[in-house]
Amino acid sequence: MNTLTRIAVLALVLFVTQARAQEFTGVATYKSKRKVDIKLDSTQVNSEMHQKMMDMLKKQFEKTYILTFNKEESVYKEEESLSAPQPGGMEVVMVSTGGADILYKNIKEQRFTNQNDVFGKIFLIKDQLESVEWELGKETKNIGEYTCYKATFTRQEPKVVGGISVNGDKDLDEEKEPEMETVTITAWYTPQIPVNNGPGNYYGLPGLILEVNDGSETVICSKIVLNPKNEVEITEPKKGKKVTKEEFDKIMEKKMEEMKERYSPRRGKGDGQEIEIRIGG
Template sequence: MVTIIRFIIVTTLTLATFSASAQNFKGEATYKTKRKVDIKLDSTQVNSEMHQKMLEMFKKQFEKTFILSFNKEESLYKEEEKLGAPQPSNVQMVIVNTDESDILYRNLKEKRYTSKNEVFGKIFLIKDTLPKLEWTFEKETKNIGEYTCFKATMKHMVPIVTGGISINDDKDLKANENKEPQMEETTITAWYTTQIPISNGPARYYGLPGLILEVNDGTETIVCSKVVLNPEGNADIVEPRKGKVVNQADFESIVEKRMQEENERRESNRNDDDGGHRIEIRIGG
């Protein structure tokens, strides 16, 4: 009888220890991003050498490294700090992406997120509820590093990414600036691992029964290059708190209005331009 009681006590303590460990579970995942964007350039305005330099410069803008800090209920996704390459003084590149955050906090338990974005020098905090992502589970599997991953897909409407160069008075580009972006249906493909049983992932992706290690939406690829579980000295996940609070719809309206104001300002100053080049890319929203 004594032996049985002792066994029950030991088992209970073991389960309690495991439960406490699960509650304190945390980790960091490093992701690399790349984006495929086609820019049509007029050969009468830009020679082949400048064309290539601009394409390389643009490509670098989307090759980034992000860190996802996570626990069972929360995550924080932000770009790894690094020094950017200098941009040529005669080239102005404007990239507006309402789908990408400077810092993205997600609370799965409370089904909400906070996105910190800086637009034209002003900081916004976009606070909204997490939408339910309609994933379809597929049969394929593959290995990413040491993890076995399962495939899931989702249909999604996205804007067609376009770009151009405005040299002096480019009326064709000006006419396109005020057009609504064309939309197309794309298939988002994600690979997740149940070996890390959290329903989280990079950027705007979550909602699968394991950490998402790779995702592709047809133009952008996000791939995990490293996972560290229960790292020592890992900072707590802190929700961003500084900035003007708006919801997602209001934020997109504000960005659209500011873009129109910038276009009008640029038009009024067009006669003062020094012949520099401008690349403008709109993504999302």
């Protein structure tokens, strides 16, 4: 095969690959699990109640998400489910700052829109996607029928977020600057699905991200339907008060302070137990 013929064949292969990539649409189902390790005073919470609470929290963090995608856009949202029952005689207040009711990503335009319901008020966070410098590795593993490649990056996060208060004890969440730590994000992507996308805010790899782990939470794909018979609809959310990510973070900080005041230990008010757990995202 002469040089011109090789170039022509290569160009044809690239053209076909790009054409197929443009046709790619799909629906991917992801399951999330988070490590939960909370130490409580055994004089106030017995081992049986502690175990019940740990089991409840694990269930609380076992969620299902649906990613609907094409080559340039995606919508990621949680599948509705019933809330996990709380242990008898104990009130557990879960406050999460990392959730997204509907997360729309436009990879081509490098932007996102996050529709988020915060205590009954809907916000529409619109901002640019954060650029990530992935380090591509050679390690591989199979997830379902797909061969996946490892990629990593690091970021700085608060080492401790939130606190726990039991039976009117002093709140452990003191006013101070959070200690930071370096967290390694590990993703597994498959070039067999040539879209630059993934669950949550993750994107930027040469193939769909099927699994991602940040050290405490793992999100893994359990099902993929490519080019489904029913047309895939990807609609950017429009409802809510428009804010930037920075503005929304400040609003959440204020809301967290209000929650802290609302659920602060109330001495002499009832004999039940109240536990507040705040999870950062």
